[in-house]
Ligand code: AHG
Ligand code: MN
């Protein structure tokens with residue numbers, strides 16, 4: 001394990017991580033470095049959002065039936081443009097695109113990427129943290145453009161995953177299987193520097209994050225679990241609730257401070273029968289990050305997120321993710 005020095009650049013770290021894999025070709029380094037560039041471009045645009053004419057809604061409805069905000073479109077295009085000519089990607093999936101996205105002919109590589117270009121879009125025009133989530137797999141097909149099957153691989157097969165949060169500062173958190181590292185963007189020089197080496201999520205945390213407005217529609221196990229946390233039976237002096245409505249931001253806080261995030265299935269509408277969040281580009285990448293950091297991610301019927309075999313690009317999955325002790329506890333309620 002290479003010693004991590006706070007202040008090294010993200011590109012240096014990505015190369016160091018690659019050196020740990022003896023058969024590495026540098027391709028993954030190439031993908032991650034291009035993602036870093038995309039993150040810087042999106043971060044700059046997010047910071048300009050109050051000034052430039054990018055606020056408000058573009059009027060289009062995405063495949064999830066939600067109104068797409070202009071910054072979503074911008075972030076989506078930015079990542080697609082970087083990735084289609086990166087030379088190491090063979091196919092992409094994005095929350096904002098119904099179908100798989102090809103790369104430029106002649107640029108097909110060995111990896112796939114699935115991403116949520118801008119997570120937390122309801123928070124864009126109110127100065128609340130938003131983020132980009134990504135998940136990278138090695139292709140299973142031989143050559144040429146990738147196929148949907150290359151993308152529909154389970155989370156345990158991810159070779160790298162992470163997110164970039166555009167908050168009070170812009171932070172990139174990623175893992176390529178040897179720990180989780182966080183980098184903070186210094187906008188004055190346009191570089192990400194290591195600020196959070198080997199992130200470990202606290203074993204037990206003070207926060208729970210769930211949209212409590214849905215409690216009338218919760219299944220009993222969800223209600224019993226949240227009531228239990230509030231009852232202080234765990235002797236925490238009581239948990240605190242924190243819910244931002246940007247998964248990346250809620251996740252990042254709990255990763256650093258400890259706690260649990262839940263988006264369980266509920267009875268609100270038929271579409272919510274599997275919760276709301278998407279397996280390939282929301283749940284699975286954050287599950288890889290949290291496990292690498294010592295936490296856990298499961299469904300509300302106790303399945304490990306990383307073990308789920310995807311069947312479609314945009315499939316939803318109930319998500320319970322965070323500190324080990326709280327997820328263990330949740331599991332005992334959901335399995336009962
Ligand atoms: P997105 O903006 O990419 O569509 O994701 C929004 C998600 C996620 O960020 C958040 O955790 C969740 O929606 C909040 O949903 P509710 O408003 O139903 O709580
Ligand atoms: Mn999202």
Ligand code: MN
Nearest residue numbers: 095116118119
């Ligand atoms: Mn999104």
